Amino acid sequence: LAFDKIKLTGFKSFVDPTDFYIEPGLTGIVGPNGCGKSNLLEAIRWVMGANSAKAMRGSAMDDVIFAGTKQRPGRNQAHVTLTINNKARLAPPMFNDDDVLEVTRLITKGKGSKYRVNGQTVRAKDVQLLFADASTGANSPALVRQGQINELISAKPENRRRILEEAA
Amino acid sequence: LAFDKIKLTGFKSFVDPTDFYIEPGLTGIVGPNGCGKSNLLEAIRWVMGANSAKAMRGSAMDDVIFAGTKQRPGRNQAHVTLTINNKARLAPPMFNDDDVLEVTRLITKGKGSKYRVNGQTVRAKDVQLLFADASTGANSPALVRQGQINELISAKPENRRRILEEAA
Amino acid sequence: GRTRLLAAFDIVNGHFGRLFTTLFGGGEASLALTESDDPLEAGLEVMVSPPGKKLGSMSLMSGGEQALTATALIFAVFLSNPAPICVLDEVDAPLDDANVARYCTLLDEMTKSTQTKFIAITHNAVTMSRMDRLFGVTMAEQGVSQLLSMELTQAEQLVAAE
Amino acid sequence: GRTRLLAAFDIVNGHFGRLFTTLFGGGEASLALTESDDPLEAGLEVMVSPPGKKLGSMSLMSGGEQALTATALIFAVFLSNPAPICVLDEVDAPLDDANVARYCTLLDEMTKSTQTKFIAITHNAVTMSRMDRLFGVTMAEQGVSQLLSMELTQAEQLVAAE
Numbered sequence: 008l009a010f011d012k013i014k015l016t017g018f019k020s021f022v023d024p025t026d027f028y029i030e031p032g033l034t035g036i037v038g039p040n041g042c043g044k045s046n047l048l049e050a051i052r053w054v055m056g057a058n059s060a061k062a063m064r065g066s067a068m069d070d071v072i073f074a075g076t077k078q079r080p081g082r083n084q085a086h087v088t089l090t091i092n093n094k095a096r097l098a099p100p101m102f103n104d105d106d107v108l109e110v111t112r113l114i115t116k117g118k119g120s121k122y123r124v125n126g127q128t129v130r131a132k133d134v135q136l137l138f139a140d141a142s143t144g145a146n147s148p149a150l151v152r153q154g155q156i157n158e159l160i161s162a163k164p165e166n167r168r169r170i171l172e173e174a175a
Numbered sequence: 176l177a178f179d180k181i182k183l184t185g186f187k188s189f190v191d192p193t194d195f196y197i198e199p200g201l202t203g204i205v206g207p208n209g210c211g212k213s214n215l216l217e218a219i220r221w222v223m224g225a226n227s228a229k230a231m232r233g234s235a236m237d238d239v240i241f242a243g244t245k246q247r248p249g250r251n252q253a254h255v256t257l258t259i260n261n262k263a264r265l266a267p268p269m270f271n272d273d274d275v276l277e278v279t280r281l282i283t284k285g286k287g288s289k290y291r292v293n294g295q296t297v298r299a300k301d302v303q304l305l306f307a308d309a310s311t312g313a314n315s316p317a318l319v320r321q322g323q324i325n326e327l328i329s330a331k332p333e334n335r336r337r338i339l340e341e342a343a
Numbered sequence: 344g345r346t347r348l349l350a351a352f353d354i355v356n357g358h359f360g361r362l363f364t365t366l367f368g369g370g371e372a373s374l375a376l377t378e379s380d381d382p383l384e385a386g387l388e389v390m391v392s393p394p395g396k397k398l399g400s401m402s403l404m405s406g407g408e409q410a411l412t413a414t415a416l417i418f419a420v421f422l423s424n425p426a427p428i429c430v431l432d433e434v435d436a437p438l439d440d441a442n443v444a445r446y447c448t449l450l451d452e453m454t455k456s457t458q459t460k461f462i463a464i465t466h467n468a469v470t471m472s473r474m475d476r477l478f479g480v481t482m483a484e485q486g487v488s489q490l491l492s493m494e495l496t497q498a499e500q501l502v503a504a505e
Numbered sequence: 506g507r508t509r510l511l512a513a514f515d516i517v518n519g520h521f522g523r524l525f526t527t528l529f530g531g532g533e534a535s536l537a538l539t540e541s542d543d544p545l546e547a548g549l550e551v552m553v554s555p556p557g558k559k560l561g562s563m564s565l566m567s568g569g570e571q572a573l574t575a576t577a578l579i580f581a582v583f584l585s586n587p588a589p590i591c592v593l594d595e596v597d598a599p600l601d602d603a604n605v606a607r608y609c610t611l612l613d614e615m616t617k618s619t620q621t622k623f624i625a626i627t628h629n630a631v632t633m634s635r636m637d638r639l640f641g642v643t644m645a646e647q648g649v650s651q652l653l654s655m656e657l658t659q660a661e662q663l664v665a666a667e
């Protein structure tokens with residue numbers, strides 16, 4: 008599988024629909040403190056089925072919905088769509104007939120998240136399995152959150168061992 | 176009290192006697208990773224009576240003694256001397272007759288630390304009180320260790336409140 | 344004990360609000376003692392509103408915003424009882440250049456309002472350029488540190504890529 | 506479960522030793538499972554010997570050395586089972602320029618040996634100059650993020666002090 012594009016709408020500070028094309032090689036993301044760079048990484052983990060609001064710096068999952076600013080009202084929904092190239096046909100059977108897979112997660116205030124793959128409603132578990140089979144997912148060790156290096160350094164040896172379980 | 180100079184001998188990577196003159200205003204300390212910058216701050220906290228080896232990245236206080244390199248043998252002792260300007264006569268009575276106070280901490284492998292002020296042997300407690308009275312000391316909030324900002328951010332609210340107790 | 348903690352809280356909170364606005368170039372913030380009737384058991388909460396953004400807890404801020412807020416808190420405690428020496432070990436690491444510039448300006452102001460000597464350990468080029476003097480630490484001999492007085496250009500070479 | 510963990514350990518340890526030496530430009534390091542006869546309850550210890558320095562535990566290293574070592578460990582786990590996407594959020598923050606340069610060289614090598622797309626969030630000028638492309642995130646409207654494709658000079662202006 009290859010990830011080609013991610014589209015964010017109403018997700019944290021990305022209130023207006025934003026397309027981020029993910030190209031091969033090394034892509035750098037820069038900008039001042041607080042402008043939204045880490046929010047992009049959180050959107051990737053979120054659409055893959057991240058289920059810990061705390062790991063997204065919130066106290067509840069609704070905290071990922073654009074909360075409004077002094078000039079703009081908050082939103083009631085947030086959705087993120089990940090576009091996957093499946094030409095290699097490595098997806099799980101239930102999704103493996105298409106060249107392109109669009110995985111969407113939509114959250115509505117007070118009503119939780121819904122998931123769709125190419126328009127078809129699926130369970131969170133189906134989405135998590137899709138990404139797990141592709142050696143990725145919300146808890147992939149390749150997604151290094153800000154401060155995670157420090158957590159690894161100060162982790163107790165028993166907790167540090169858990170990083171091996173992602174490789175096993 | 177004003178701190179004028181610190182001299183390190185055999186302290187961590189500062190094996191050869193090193194004088195660091197502390198001047199007014201802003202002094203910057205630079206250098207590559209692992210060259211010894213944080214060791215300098217630890218020497219300041221150590222001579223003021225720091226008693227937690229763990230807060231100095233060691234498992235025992237003997238870990239501050241120069242451990243040797245591939246070309247140089249390790250040492251048996253480390254000592255740090257802090258030179259204090261006491262013209263304002265703000266030191267505790269037992270030390271308050273001199274313009275200049277030299278506070279030395281000496282550690283000997285397997286034998287613990289000794290403290291001297293202007294040549295006279297004193298207890299660790301006397302040194303800690305001297306610095307506490309001067310609004311400083313090994314646990315002064317003004318001595319911000321590498322990573323301490325992160326600790327403050329991720330601290331539980333009850334632990335974060337302790338920073339106020341330094342001000343009280 | 345309790346009266347002293349509340350009195351210290353007020354003084355620190357006063358400094359904190361002012362320092363936050365200085366470091367962020369705007370916005371406001373305040374401290375709160377919570378979750379306990381006994382201030383000696385209470386938690387210290389930090390409520391922040393960076394310029395143009397809504398009021399929220401410090402935990403929702405970006406990494407750099409959190410670091411700058413924690414720095415304002417440490418300096419607020421410091422100003423309530425200034426020490427003769429203040430050492431800051433890589434406090435500027437997560438800050439962008441605009442925030443580093445305001446942090447250095449604040450250090451300048453504190454040298455004028457206190458007798459404190461400041462030592463900043465840094466990898467940041469902006470901070471280096473704002474210091475009154477620089478010392479470089481090198482390991483010309485592997486594993487052995489040496490301390491050397493340096494000019495800005497020498498220091499830049501010391502930390503530049505090989 | 507136990508056999509798989511031990512097999513994974515060997516693979517990761519092999520990558521780790523090599524990556525450590527690459528990132529540090531020398532020296533050696535290895536992992537160890539300790540404190541328990543059952544590997545499912547064991548701790549993961551990291552023994553390191555940076556160039557010219559004695560063997561010791563990771564906890565005695567400098568802040569930057571620890572970060573570089575942890576980065577080698579994360580990449581070792583990654584290489585044992587490469588993901589289609591790898592995002593690194595400010596992993597280079599505590600590194601000096603020489604270490605950042607080696608980190609970027611390693612990223613280059615990994616783009617050649619894997620199909621992985623890499624995204625590095627960074628404030629570091631050296632890292633920015635080593636990327637294949639740059640995106641800037643701005644908040645022209647307060648509190649609202651925008652994503653824009655950028656050239657290096659534009660990106661440098663975006664993060665420069667005001």
Ligand SMILES: Nc1ncnc2c1ncn2[C@@H]1O[C@H](COP(=O)(O)OP(=O)(O)OP(=O)(O)O)[C@@H](O)[C@H]1O
Binds near residue numbers: 020070074404
């Ligand atoms: N639900 C939300 N609605 C609106 N804005 C939000 C929401 N959640 C977070 N934000 C905003 O997003 C900003 C944080 O963005 P982010 O953490 O991505 O910054 P960053 O670019 O990574 O900064 P740094 O360089 O400091 O790490 C915060 O200032 C916060 O105001």
Ligand SMILES: Nc1ncnc2c1ncn2[C@@H]1O[C@H](COP(=O)(O)OP(=O)(O)OP(=O)(O)O)[C@@H](O)[C@H]1O
Binds near residue numbers: 567
């Ligand atoms: N007892 C000791 N004897 C000899 N060397 C020691 C001893 N304790 C620590 N060191 C060395 O000191 C080095 C760490 O120095 P320090 O933490 O001051 O680095 P630093 O300049 O702060 O680096 P960074 O920029 O990465 O934070 C380590 O590499 C370690 O080898």
Ligand SMILES: [Mg+2]
Binds near residue numbers: 045153405407594
């Ligand atoms: Mg961030």
Ligand SMILES: [Mg+2]
Binds near residue numbers: 212
């Ligand atoms: Mg350091």
